[in-house]
Amino acid sequence: MSNVLTITRPDDWHLHLRDGATMQDVLPHTARQFARAIVMPNLKPPVTTTAQAGAYRERILAALPQGMSFEPLMVLYLTDNTPPDEIRRAKESGFVKAVKLYPAGATTNSDAGVTDLSKCYKTLEVLQEVGMPFLVHGEVTDPEIDLFDREAVFIERIMKPLRQAMPELKVVFEHITTKEAADYVLAGEGPTAATITAHHLLFNRNEIFKGGIRPHYYCLPVLKRETHRKALVAAATSGNNKFFLGTDSAPHAKGAKEHACGCAGCYTALHALELYAQAFDSAGALDKFEAFASFNGPDFYDLPRNTGTVTLKRETWSIPAELPMGEATVVPLSAGEQMNWKMV
Ligand SMILES: NC(=O)N[C@@H](CC(=O)O)C(=O)O
Ligand SMILES: [Zn+2]
Ligand SMILES: [Zn+2]
Secondary structure (H helix, E strand, O other): OOOEEEEEOOOEEEEOOOOHHHHHHHHHHHHHHOOEEEEOOOOOOOOOOHHHHHHHHHHHHHHOOOOOOOEEEEEEEOOOOOOHHHHHHHHHHOOEEEEEEOEOOOOOOOOOOEOOHHHHHHHHHHHHHHOOOEEEOOOOOOOOOOHHHHHHHHHHHHHHHHHHHOOOOOEEEOOOOOHHHHHHHHHOOOOEEEEEOHHHHHOOHHHHHOOOOOHHHOOOOOOOOHHHHHHHHHHHOOOOOOEEEOOOEOOOOHHHHOOOOOOOOEEOOOOHHHHHHHHHHHOOOHHHHHHHHHHHHHHHHOOOOOOOEEEEEEEEEEOOOOEEEOOEEEOEOOOOOEEEEEEO
16 A cells, blocks of 8 residues: 555646635645646636636736746637637637536526537537637536436437537536446547546535535535446546546635525635545555546647646645635535545
8 A cells, every 4th residue: 555646747627716816815725736727717707708818817827826836728618609710819829728618507607608509510610620629517407307417418418419510529528427428438439538526536415415415515517326426436547548637626605605595616626636536545546546637638638748746645634624715715625524645
């Protein structure tokens, strides 16, 4: 049993940094653990143009504490009206690395999202042509569909027709939560990859209701049954290069989570590597962690792998109860619980 784990410096391929004072407080956590991150564009208002992404990127770099190195990889928020030319501008910028699909109404700040993906095919054709990844929040919003089935139904209704229409489009199925999604990615229709969060590897849906309703375990797509968690662990630890690390760390103020209508999102930027190490360790697959955390993402995005390393060691510590965030506080996932790994 190894007590020290040294890996190439990893990246986070799905992150929410927000903006302003919130960003100021959460950014150092990510920059400590990761060299780069794909920064989600679901701000209010959303980041829909290359110009807005450039300005957001500058704000992120300005918020970075002295002496820390971190590269934000920017993403455009697709709307029904994103013109094909915007994709060309994004590609030419060099700093926009992907375009994101939020089905309208599917998740936090998705109101400006896409109402019907077929309206966007002209724009997606350019995305396919320039070879930029299309990142997908994969849940249907049809109120007839049970919340727990929204991802599986999305594969049939959206993913398969999209793949048919756009055989060469690079697609990242973000934060997958089901066996159906893992199997779809494994079946390998075209250049499709997936990110997997630490919380979906560690927990099943019982966690949300253990001893009472526990809002800090509520995220979208919502945690699923144990069979699905096991399928995600199998995919992440399989060594298959289509699966890579994306925390989906999504900070919401404590009061907005502990609320009659609490927000969706788990805050994991503080201890992401430790959470993932725990999941891989429990599966006896620490030897598969480096490729998942540090190689498969850049390889899929056609970016260089990082140089330098990070080290984790086996050590017990307690996750803090809450952390300052702007005018408020944020509660990290599994606050108060013990961790067995610690980043050095
Ligand atoms: N994952 C979440 O539960 N929430 C994310 C949005 C998202 O990634 O869907 C957020 O921005 O808060
Ligand atoms: Zn999402
Ligand atoms: Zn997200």
